[in-house]
Amino acid sequence: MSMNAKIRLYVDQPLGQGQSLGLDRDQAHYLFGVMRQAVGALVLVFNGRDGEWLAEVAEAGKRGGLLVCQSQTRPLQMPPDLWLLFAPIKKARTDFIVEKAAEMGAARIMPVQTDFTNSERIRQDRLQAHAIEAAEQCGGTYVPQVDDLQRLDRLLAGWDASRQIMFCDEALVRAAQSLGAAQGGKWAILIGPEGGFSAAERARLASLPFAHPVSLGPRILRADTAAVAAMALWQAHLGDWG
DSSP states (O other): OGGGOOOEEEOSSOOOTTOEEEEOHHHHIIIIIISOOOTTOEEEEEOSSSOEEEEEEEEEOSSOEEEEEEEEEEOOOOOOSEEEEEOOOSHHHHHHHHHHHHHHTOSEEEEEEOTTOSOOOOOHHHHHHHHHHHHHHHTOSOOOEEOOOEEHHHHHHTOOTTSEEEEEOTTOOSBTTTTTTOOOSSEEEEEOOTTOOOHHHHHHHHTOTTEEEEBOOSSOOOHHHHHHHHHHHHHHHHSSOO
16 A cells, blocks of 8 residues: 555654644645645655654645644664764855755764864755755654754764764875774764864874774765765674665
């Protein structure tokens, strides 16, 4: 039956058998105006907590609508306990990083301000919306939290030492240099800004016993490319791809 449902929609409401789901104006416009759905249509819904459910359109209007949950199609599938820390760059490329991080299995996305970060502010709500859209499109049942921008030095000062950090250092030349003997568990990936880490930041990271410098190859990658490459490297060695 769920094979007939082609649309996936994130809803910030509890999901369960017979649960009614009210749609806001934007959701109603998307379902009924853009996608041309009508009463009786089937939609897949998820909220990041209760798995994926098949729901039927019970009411359809221009300004709202109503869905009713019928049956669960998939349980909640949690990603690895992996955080992505990155320095924001230009708007479209920052959006790209958030979208790909959500698709590739980041559990939390944390923009950080480094010594050479160009952007001093972000729109957290807009980036969270991009993470939701990415989860809708990639079939995920979990939506990573996107934090507001915070200073890297302050974040490191209160860091939980049980969470390892893989920081991508363009000064290294050998890929996966420090991941060969690493074990799974709680991890974070740290991507620097377009200008790289400062000497002080590199020294600070090198002094931390839980930080592991890793190269992404012999060429200097753009920050958005580096984020995708780093997550692929980590997933292949320590994540849920194997």
